[in-house]
Amino acid sequence: MYDEPIYYQDNMLRIKTLQHMKIREPLQRKWHYHRELEFLYIQEGVLQIRVQERVFTLEPGDVLLIGASQPHVTWSVLSEKVVYLILHFDMHAYSDPSVMLYYRTFYEIDGPLSRYNDWFQTDPQLKSDIGDAITCIHREMESRRRGYEIAIDLHVKRLLLTIVRSEQNNMENWNEPPSAYNLHPVFDYVDKHLSGKIEMETISKMTNMSYHYFSKYFKKIIGVSFVEYVNMQRVRKAERLLLTESVNITEIAEKVGISNMTHFYELFKRYNRCSPKEYIQRLTP
Structure with missing residues (x-):
């Protein structure tokens, strides 16, 4: 294989x-x-x-x-x-x-x-x-x-x-998925605050939900946890920065709100199956 x-x-x-x-x-x-x-x-x-x-x-x-x-x-x-x-x-x-x-x-x-x-x-x-x-x-x-x-x-x-x-x-017996209109402000907030700390307690208040209800609601609608979603968006932004900005990997990790470099490398490799350096080498002509 x-x-x-x-x-x-x-x-x-x-x-x-x-x-x-x-x-x-x-x-x-x-x-x-x-x-x-x-x-x-x-x-x-x-x-x-x-x-x-x-x-x-x-x-x-x-x-x-x-x-x-x-x-x-x-x-x-x-x-x-x-x-x-x-x-x-x-x-x-x-x-x-x-x-x-x-x-x-x-x-x-x-x-x-x-x-x-x-x-x-x-x-x-x-x-x-x-x-x-x-x-x-x-x-x-x-x-x-x-x-x-x-x-x-x-x-x-x-x-x-x-x-x-x-x-x-x-599909037979089609059921329209539940409305996710409450999540659009959440997506906007995450996108604007990727460089800082994102607390789910703050997000849940934005949607007028309790902490635990929001956590279950988000996963039901999207299919992944809120923390996983934020991690995905941080890695997506890191990918763009690696290809468009001449800064070192430590600075990029900080720009996407991850101060722990070990955690940054772990997340990046989870989604790309390679390190940031290997990613640049693979995608840069």
Whole structure:
């Protein structure tokens, strides 16, 4: 089992997209996985992909979603050649407050993302919308026109929105998730105070909830504890600072509100599977 490194075409967007072609010949089947979500969009030919125990036969117009760290392998090429788009992106880079409200979906707390592959086969409009978003992202990355970063971010969010809304159309006994309107001021407060101390007691008072009720409410809505959410946002900010500012790692840790360097390294490695120094080396051309 191979932990495949994904080399991003844009380090800030944490994304890679390319057009790939395979011809019908004996394949060296190599199981692999990666932390990035992966989408495939078939443009020509027929391809079989095995994702864990399932084999998917993909024809022109078909799409496939492979979850983070989900083992998969190219199983066979059933036509003379197959041409398809591959899209990899790190969900962590797109976990802003609006997306965090759907953390439970994208981080597979309520179920595996692989369930969407069955919906793609039965919902032509959903499949078409996903394929169009993948195509637009690939086109923007290839052209690199002024503003492509904004365009790609919008298309990724469009792709995520399509996924979220498809749940309501394809799940039986759909229940609208509980409202999270009280959490928007919380997200804003956390974002503005990452460099300092963030007390959950202060946050709970902002939402007119008791300390313990807020703690349970936040985890129920988001899928992770409030402390875990704050840690994620601190690491996200540290990632940006590492790539955009010429300061040492100690200063960056202080700027994201972590004075204990051992704790900073532990958190950073938890989310990136590497040290801050290795992160810079990996993402800096």
